[in-house]
Amino acid sequence: MAPAEAWRELVAARAGGACEYCRLLEAATGVTFHVEHVVPQSKGGQTVLSNLALSCPGCNLAKGGRTAGEDRNGHRRPLFNPRHYEPWLLGWHLHFELNHETGLIRPRTPIGEATEKSLDMNSVNRVFARRLQIQAGLIG
Numbered sequence: 310m311a312p313a314e315a316w317r318e319l320v321a322a323r324a325g326g327a328c329e330y331c332r333l334l335e336a337a338t339g340v341t342f343h344v345e346h347v348v349p350q351s352k353g354g355q356t357v358l359s360n361l362a363l364s365c366p367g368c369n370l371a372k373g374g375r376t377a378g379e380d381r382n383g384h385r386r387p388l389f390n391p392r393h394y395e396p397w398l399l400g401w402h403l404h405f406e407l408n409h410e411t412g413l414i415r416p417r418t419p420i421g422e423a424t425e426k427s428l429d430m431n432s433v434n435r436v437f438a439r440r441l442q443i444q445a446g447l448i449g
């Protein structure tokens with residue numbers, strides 16, 4: 310078992326079973342979410358609870374080894390770090406807004422813009438799944 314996977318239950322429970330970036334719920338997607346390093350191991354990130362997050366494969370694979378991206382004005386910004394907030398959903402709401410009709414995530418801040426763009430949080434597949442989960446009452 311990879312070291313990060315040893316923390317899976319705790320990381321998933323802390324996240325409420327949701328991707329800490331795009332808010333999809335693992336239990337309703339049929340795929341196994343990743344335990345990701347917020348600061349990648351390639352950039353010195355440690356395998357400790359304060360550096361781990363639950364992420365859907367779409368967000369995690371898009372993020373890769375990045376910790377920054379471009380906002381809508383082309384300025385380099387750090388990506389959203391769910392570990393900077395307790396609970397993470399508080400920070401999420403500071404940087405993003407969820408449209409319950411469309412399922413789209415709208416960034417509220419330059420950090421939100423860089424993250425939404427870099428992680429492709431509004432990809433067709435994720436918006437479709439998010440809308441279904443909203444309609445089912447799984448995402449509030």
Ligand SMILES: [Zn+2]
Pocket residue numbers: 328329330331332333364365366367368369
């Ligand atoms: Zn996600």
